[in-house]
Amino acid sequence: MAxxxxxxxxxxxxxxxxxxxxxxxxxxxxxxYARDRRLMQLVWFYGxxxxxxxxxxxxxxxxxxxxGDVSLSHWAAGGELHEIFAKPRDIxxxxxxxxxxxxxxxxxxxxxxxxxRTTAAAAGLVVLTPVIPAILAIEAGLTLYLAAxxxxxxxxxxxxxxxxxxxxxxxxxxGHITIFLLHGPDAARNPLGDLLSLAGLIILVRVLPxxxx
Numbered sequence: 001m002a003x004x005x006x007x008x009x010x011x012x013x014x015x016x017x018x019x020x021x022x023x024x025x026x027x028x029x030x031x032x033y034a035r036d037r038r039l040m041q042l043v044w045f046y047g048x049x050x051x052x053x054x055x056x057x058x059x060x061x062x063x064x065x066x067x068g069d070v071s072l073s074h075w076a077a078g079g080e081l082h083e084i085f086a087k088p089r090d091i092x093x094x095x096x097x098x099x100x101x102x103x104x105x106x107x108x109x110x111x112x113x114x115x116x117r118t119t120a121a122a123a124g125l126v127v128l129t130p131v132i133p134a135i136l137a138i139e140a141g142l143t144l145y146l147a148a149x150x151x152x153x154x155x156x157x158x159x160x161x162x163x164x165x166x167x168x169x170x171x172x173x174x175g176h177i178t179i180f181l182l183h184g185p186d187a188a189r190n191p192l193g194d195l196l197s198l199a200g201l202i203i204l205v206r207v208l209p210x211x212x213x
Contacts, residue, residue, distance in 0.1 A: 017053035041112035048105035171200030
């Protein structure tokens with residue numbers, strides 16, 4: 001299997017899960033020093049997001065197993081491995097679980113930075129959206145809301161930390177909107193979206209204070 005395919009469809013989602021998992025761990029360690037509601041919500045946000053990548057990884061593994069060994073010459077002839085991985089498939093339990101966990105993580109993030117009415121509205125949209133394209137649109141919409149809130153916060157505070165948070169959520173939004181816009185009959189998931197999301201997650205995790213020794 002070509003290394004580009006492994007990077008785009010296996011290692012990149014795994015890196016996203018590791019970054020989110022590290023964020024959950026760091027937020028959890030900070031709870032030892034301050035029992036803060038928002039900090040606990042960050043634990044759930046990062047944790048659920050990391051967990052959402054597990055069923056996606058299993059789904060990708062099943063596709064890889066069905067692909068089998070393909071020679072380099074066969075791959076070079078038409079880039080067919082990317083098409084195999086991106087080929088639309090039935091909405092199975094793994095994909096539904098992936099999106100359910102991701103939506104749950106985003107709703108928790110909205111709850112951490114929003115009034116209760118906004119959170120209730122976001123949760124209602126999740127319940128009423130069983131179709132994958134619509135779910136992707138809601139994921140992009142929720143991340144847009146988070147990016148806008150972070151930008152407003154930076155406008156009010158004008159600190160280096162608020163700038164990093166705004167940048168992180170902006171990249172996070174760009175990742176999700178890329179996945180949504182490039183979703184179609186010929187592409188179920190675009191690696192560029194995962195790459196942008198990974199960059200945003202890394203920035204957001206680095207904003208968290210380091211646990212004391």
